[in-house]
Amino acid sequence: MEEKERFKEILEEVWPRLKKKHLFPELPMPKIGKVKESLDAEAEEEEGVGLEMKEKQITLNPAFLSRMKGKMAEEKVIEALLDHGIAHYTFCPWDFHTHLMLYAEAKKVVNDKELAKEVANRFIDLIVDTHCVKKGFTEIPQLHKVLKKGKIEEIIASLCQRIWGVDLGIPPSRIAGSGYEDVVRRLARIPYLDRSRWPVSIQKFARTIKHLLVSEEERQKHKGKGRSNPQGEHDLNHYSSEEIDQGLRDYAQKTMALSEFREIVGDFSEELKEAGYGIEGGMGRGSGHPIDADILFYMKLAENYSIPLKKVTIEKRGSLHPHSHCPWEVSAPYQDVDIWTSFGKIMPGITQTWKKREGEGRGKVEATPDCLIAIDSSGSMINPRKNLSYAVLGAACAANAYLRNHSKVGVYNFSDAPMGGKDILDYTDRKEDIYRILCKYFGGGTALDLDDLTPLIKGKKNLDLFIITDMKITNLEALISFLAQTPNRTTAVHIGENPYAARFEKAVQKNKNINIFTVKKKEDIPHIVLGKIKDYFNPTLQKR
Amino acid sequence: MNAPNRNSMSIPNPFEEFKTFSFKKKEIPLDHIVQSSEEVMDQIRLGYEKLLEEEAKELVWMVQYNTIIKAYEVAEKYVKEIDYSVEDIEDFCFALENTQKIPYLIPGPAGVYLSALCNYAKEEEILLRLSELKTEINLIGFRLPKGKRLVIDGDTGDFTGIGLEGGELVVEGNAKNWTGAGMRSGKILVKKNIGLHTGEWMMGGEIYVGGRVRGLGNIVEGKVYERDKMIYPGKVRYPNLYY
Numbered sequence: 105m106e107e108k109e110r111f112k113e114i115l116e117e118v119w120p121r122l123k124k125k126h127l128f129p130e131l132p133m134p135k136i137g138k139v140k141e142s143l144d145a146e147a148e149e150e151e152g153v154g155l156e157m158k159e160k161q162i163t164l165n166p167a168f169l170s171r172m173k174g175k176m177a178e179e180k181v182i183e184a185l186l187d188h189g190i191a192h193y194t195f196c197p198w199d200f201h202t203h204l205m206l207y208a209e210a211k212k213v214v215n216d217k218e219l220a221k222e223v224a225n226r227f228i229d230l231i232v233d234t235h236c237v238k239k240g241f242t243e244i245p246q247l248h249k250v251l252k253k254g255k256i257e258e259i260i261a262s263l264c265q266r267i268w269g270v271d272l273g274i275p276p277s278r279i280a281g282s283g284y285e286d287v288v289r290r291l292a293r294i295p296y297l298d299r300s301r302w303p304v305s306i307q308k309f310a311r312t313i314k315h316l317l318v319s320e321e322e323r324q325k326h327k328g329k330g331r332s333n334p335q336g337e338h339d340l341n342h343y344s345s346e347e348i349d350q351g352l353r354d355y356a357q358k359t360m361a362l363s364e365f366r367e368i369v370g371d372f373s374e375e376l377k378e379a380g381y382g383i384e385g386g387m388g389r390g391s392g393h394p395i396d397a398d399i400l401f402y403m404k405l406a407e408n409y410s411i412p413l414k415k416v417t418i419e420k421r422g423s424l425h426p427h428s429h430c431p432w433e434v435s436a437p438y439q440d441v442d443i444w445t446s447f448g449k450i451m452p453g454i455t456q457t458w459k460k461r462e463g464e465g466r467g468k469v470e471a472t473p474d475c476l477i478a479i480d481s482s483g484s485m486i487n488p489r490k491n492l493s494y495a496v497l498g499a500a501c502a503a504n505a506y507l508r509n510h511s512k513v514g515v516y517n518f519s520d521a522p523m524g525g526k527d528i529l530d531y532t533d534r535k536e537d538i539y540r541i542l543c544k545y546f547g548g549g550t551a552l553d554l555d556d557l558t559p560l561i562k563g564k565k566n567l568d569l570f571i572i573t574d575m576k577i578t579n580l581e582a583l584i585s586f587l588a589q590t591p592n593r594t595t596a597v598h599i600g601e602n603p604y605a606a607r608f609e610k611a612v613q614k615n616k617n618i619n620i621f622t623v624k625k626k627e628d629i630p631h632i633v634l635g636k637i638k639d640y641f642n643p644t645l646q647k648r
Numbered sequence: 649m650n651a652p653n654r655n656s657m658s659i660p661n662p663f664e665e666f667k668t669f670s671f672k673k674k675e676i677p678l679d680h681i682v683q684s685s686e687e688v689m690d691q692i693r694l695g696y697e698k699l700l701e702e703e704a705k706e707l708v709w710m711v712q713y714n715t716i717i718k719a720y721e722v723a724e725k726y727v728k729e730i731d732y733s734v735e736d737i738e739d740f741c742f743a744l745e746n747t748q749k750i751p752y753l754i755p756g757p758a759g760v761y762l763s764a765l766c767n768y769a770k771e772e773e774i775l776l777r778l779s780e781l782k783t784e785i786n787l788i789g790f791r792l793p794k795g796k797r798l799v800i801d802g803d804t805g806d807f808t809g810i811g812l813e814g815g816e817l818v819v820e821g822n823a824k825n826w827t828g829a830g831m832r833s834g835k836i837l838v839k840k841n842i843g844l845h846t847g848e849w850m851m852g853g854e855i856y857v858g859g860r861v862r863g864l865g866n867i868v869e870g871k872v873y874e875r876d877k878m879i880y881p882g883k884v885r886y887p888n889l890y891y
Contacts, residue, residue: 234676238674238678267676268678286734289733290777292681293681295682307780311777
């Protein structure tokens, strides 16, 4: 029987048992097939890469399995590799956000992209193997025993001997003799299985092995080759594009720091590009443009916020009726969810929403108008490409709310507009274009050129205005009188409190179509209600 | 009418297997290592907190001979009762920066406490890898006794190795001002640069500096070398005017 067929048979026999052992992870049946390995592995005495995981699909390398012949039973090699691969999915890193977090923590210590990746990979592998050993019934220790080892691998194996209580064939005298006993002692004190302490633990891990990795890197530079990881390389191929989206979203939300996000995206730019992250296309994915980390940051951060949008009655030639299905996104409205095709679940990837189309007939329907966002990017505002700007985040959240309702958004970004400090984007549903204009920063003085605004508003009966500024506008009075004459629903958001904002608030308080919100911290953003009309019967308003 | 046979109609219970299932928690040596090191760390932390409580009575912690001696005596009392290793001392140094666990780091008492930990450690040679520490610890190496060798991989703060009592202190990075002040005997090696008032009132011993010495203090007795060249006793007459 051909070797590959035999491996397949073993795999089919082993897989149900492994699935049960790992509590039935949602992983497809592993495959036997070619995996990417370094050129050196094929020619040299190295075993090469044993497994590869791409978007949850585990592939075992038949060449690796053949190379292990005589050292360990084929079935045990397959089981050990699969235990390792499955535990990556079920325990560590678990998700892309954890992977990014571990990498970022490691980089804080080693200050080098490649070293940080290596530290994170070794730490993740160690956690996964320790987790499997702790659970029992794994052949991973046996695999470690027979694998060829370099200096660092020997130290790690010695550490495993100590923390697992299993003999991996490294005599203690060898490590003591090489002077790395203290490294092993330090590494053995790390609580690998305590997920809540992983950020601190990886820093300690990195501190302890940094000098070893640096000297190994030097050695490799001279020799011109590196060892491949028999238990598989860790790259973004592990994750599906949805997981990458979610990971970036979580990372942006957790750190809330533009510089950290930019650094991470920069470090993973190659991998992100491979995963389809340019700037064109939906959700920041697609090819053609380099990744703009700043735009991606606001995009991912804004996806974490959902601000309500009041619909208006719009006269249509026909009424809307459900036409086709489209996948539901987190923070998209629930009312269009089709519970039948969603199996009663609210879960991205499963839940479906009805996409409505205009049908025949006459009548008035509730719909969302287009929106013009006017954003202040003068010197008194925060530069969104240097620090987290609540103005851009707020405007981005507003843009998302309109785009989710299939409306179009125009942007008027201004500083000293009469002097040319402005950028105008006509109404579009292209998210990336909108974000690019929102993230523009002019600096300098603040003045609106109302001649720019008029053509954007003129002729559009149903149009919402969204203005976000600190209100320190030179021609504030002109803006007030302009807004007072405009019948459109207007949401004015001012960043922080100041006398100009108070002046604006007082001047427009009688205009029922203008609503004012203050954003002082990120928690204020979800409190904005777009297109809210003041209730005339509200007694508190009448008193005023 | 006969009742249907219940056994023939029943479907297999999917949870049948769990009747015989027994959960056995597997222990690995890592569990024990982590647990015991955490217990030791708690003891060390408790000792430090008690020292801080004592020292908090003084509203302002001044680096004066009496203050340091008094703090050291309190630190000694707690440290003697703990069974710890070099790795515990190193972990404590990083725990000092972790504000979640230890509410405040007062550089003076922290350095005195760490010195007491080093001086009472079982090991004769102590290597502390502190190059990633964001804070430079003051007063480290205080009263390091004869027979002990303390190696700091990283920089140290002010008052490094003061009152050295015959031990050998190696700083792989830079040391700040007042290094070796009041030392009686022993050796201090600083691989890089050293600050002002070096060896102030030192009564004996040697200070070797691999980089530059910014300024010497009023030295009573002892030797100071800068890049293998003896600079005290030597031509330098005025403290802090060496460069």
